[in-house]
Each structure stands twice: as structure tokens, then as C-alpha cells.
Amino acid sequence: MMRSQVLISSVNQFPTLVDDTNPANETIGLAAGLGLVTFQDPRGQVWFIGGHNEWTGNMVICIGRRKRCLVLLSNDVRAERIYPDLTRAILGQTMLPWTWEYH
16 A cells, blocks of 8 residues: 555646646655555655545554654644644654645
């Protein structure tokens, strides 16, 4: 599941049919795994998966080599705005492409 399957070059996760690309994605090796997204960080491979509906917002971020994960669960989708700051405070600075995930 955590092995990179398909490189991701799109500027944003959605909409999926836009041809715009972001060269920074190649720099970190942003790729789709089997059900999650992977990239390379100075601390090794990182993977994440997020999801939300009209009410809830959830995300899991794991730094593989360090065996450290952060699970963010919220009963309000507006909480996703603080996920980058929470991640930095708990896991430290990562190269997670927040603009790709939440544009």
C-alpha cells in the first residue's frame, strides 16, 4: 500500500481533469500508493490519506522510518484549516503538499 504506484504531477487533488502541473511534486516524489499518497521527506518516506464530507474532516500522516503517525479526526470540516499547524507542532516540519491536498 505504501509503495509509490503512479507519480502525481497535478497542481491540486481536485478537480481531477485539469492539465495544470506542479514541478514541486516531482521534487518530493509525490505519488499515489494503493489507497494513500506518498512522498519523500528528508526523514524518509511519508504517506498520508485525508477525507471529509459535509461535516467531518479526517487525516492520517505517517513518517515511515521513524514509525510516527498522526491521526486527525474532527466532527467539523472547518478543522482541516488547522491540520498543517497541528502537524508541524506534533511531527515537525514536513514537505507534505498541503496546497495539493486542500486547494
